[in-house]
Amino acid sequence: MLRYLLSAIMALTLVSSQAWAGETYVVASDCTWPPMELLDANKQPVGFDIDFIRAVGKAAGFEVDVRNIAWDGIFGGVATGQYDIVAAATTITEERKKQFDFSDPYYEVAQAVVLPAGKSIKALADLKGLKVGGQIGTTGIFVMRKSGVNADLKEYDDVGLAIQDMINGRLDAVVCDDPVALYYVNKKTDTAGKISIALVTEEKEYYGFTVKKGRKDLVEKLNRGIKEVRASGEEARLLEKWMGKK
Numbered sequence: 001m002l003r004y005l006l007s008a009i010m011a012l013t014l015v016s017s018q019a020w021a022g023e024t025y026v027v028a029s030d031c032t033w034p035p036m037e038l039l040d041a042n043k044q045p046v047g048f049d050i051d052f053i054r055a056v057g058k059a060a061g062f063e064v065d066v067r068n069i070a071w072d073g074i075f076g077g078v079a080t081g082q083y084d085i086v087a088a089a090t091t092i093t094e095e096r097k098k099q100f101d102f103s104d105p106y107y108e109v110a111q112a113v114v115l116p117a118g119k120s121i122k123a124l125a126d127l128k129g130l131k132v133g134g135q136i137g138t139t140g141i142f143v144m145r146k147s148g149v150n151a152d153l154k155e156y157d158d159v160g161l162a163i164q165d166m167i168n169g170r171l172d173a174v175v176c177d178d179p180v181a182l183y184y185v186n187k188k189t190d191t192a193g194k195i196s197i198a199l200v201t202e203e204k205e206y207y208g209f210t211v212k213k214g215r216k217d218l219v220e221k222l223n224r225g226i227k228e229v230r231a232s233g234e235e236a237r238l239l240e241k242w243m244g245k246k
Contacts, residue, residue: 036180037049055238056226091205096210103223
């Protein structure tokens with residue numbers, strides 16, 4: 001009788017501990033876009049998005065398993081259920097909303113023109129005839145093309161390579177999301193002090209966490225967590241940690 005009682009207690013304890021731990025969601029992140037997501041020295045995902053989704057999960061009562069997934073397969077993976085959430089500096093667009101559900105926006109972003117320290121421009125038009133770099137498939141590239149400015153546009157697999165080429169004199173400017181620019185200007189030790197943000201566009205975009213269409217339960221958890229992270233002051237701490245002062 002005692003044996004059965006002990007077994008029942010152990011089973012109840014196990015169930016309780018599992019309930020306390022909450023669900024674990026697989027999070028996909030393309031770790032080539034610092035400071036939002038990057039790999040540390042041990043090849044583990046880190047960055048603002050990674051810290052933020054972990055904080056959101058803690059606030060909303062779920063765990064996350066973050067994986068580094070290439071951009072070209074990230075949305076197909078969430079659509080087929082391989083991943084539950086995309087946390088990869090993903091802009092909320094009307095086109096994407098037709099295929100996926102999004103959390104509330106968690107970051108407002110504009111495009112920044114980064115120049116070598118001491119250089120300046122007043123408008124995108126001032127980039128005419130200059131060599132301008134950006135990461136392939138990103139809004140910075142689209143903005144430059146849409147602007148009609150006749151610049152020599154060069155696309156890179158990694159925005160960091162574009163920044164380095166500019167420092168080494170092979171580019172005149174780099175266009176990227178402003179949190180990315182802030183990271184390279186304020187936080188990255190081998191670029192801080194060598195470059196500056198010369199211009200920030202007025203047009204805004206908003207990042208959101210992406211989930212499979214119909215996952216309203218998960219969207220509600222994410223939105224609840226986002227609100228709590230903001231209210232607690234954790235968001236402000238993470239912004240300072242990863243971007244520094246604007």
